[in-house]
Amino acid sequence: MSMILLDSDDIAHVVLTIATPNALCNILRTHRNVENVRQYLQDNASDAQQAIEEYVRERLIDLKPQVYFPHEPAFCALAVALETLPMPVAEDFLSQLAALKIAEMPISPRVAAICLDRRKSLLISYTIKQFKSRLMTMDYTSSPRRLSVIHTGSTDLNTRPRIQAHSTYNRDAA
């Protein structure tokens, strides 16, 4: 039931009026229907893949050459709904849509590309946050590697095997 919310006239009007994909993404992110679908997919993660694939397949039946794809607004909204969901099917849909270059769907690939970018930046900031929190909890004084640096004045880099012993860089020639 919930995925059908993306087919609403309200979403279609938003997609068919806003000029730039960036502005469109920002408006759709706070749209009630998009939030509801995102929540629905998150709550039903085990069935999400099947639900998304079915939803997309059923709508693609209406794709006709040289005519605007009537479900493009719904695909834009679906891309934004999937933007932050940690599911392989979300990644698949976004990357396939972003790579699509057809005249019948001019906006949704641009929206998907923005969603993919945001997804990557969110992942990076989350990873940095995790990394920082691990550093905070790590007890440095008890680390043997750290102590060896203090006592010997050398780092463990000195003891690692070298892949290449001699430089191929020819200083004279340069």
Add this chain to the structure above:
Amino acid sequence: MLEIARLIGTRPSRFILQTRERNYVANSQSCEPDERTRNLYQAFRRPHPLWKNRKDACGVYNCAGLVWANRRTSIYDEKEYTKILHDDGYRFISTEKELQPSDIVIYLRRTSDNSRDTLHVGIVLCLDRVGATIVSWVLSKWHDQYGEDIHHVNDVPEYFGDYLTEFYRP
């Protein structure tokens, strides 16, 4: 998942479009609307009884294509709008009082990181002076699938939200 779309769909046709500085402007012509989209356009106009319809729902060009490409193609990307404003020597107009016909209006929103989100672009068509008040009428093409309407500068779709307007003179 979208393999069938890639097989059925047609290649978007692009138009040779350059700024005065001969920089290429990315664009593509959109397809004609289907029956559902045409009906949606009629529903979209209903809450705005003062709008005067100039053209029914059609494809090919969007609002930016109407303003900057003579209804020949659609321009979608924000950075292209900035490029055109810069390269074509558009002058910023600070108040609505100074407006003249053929000036352009940009509807935009500021994002949390203070970047621009352009919602829509239109052409100032005429100005009605009622006493000290100036009423500006704007010609708009609503995206690349809806039609053209003449409307008051502030009579716009409600989901524009807390929009700002900027005026420029070519």
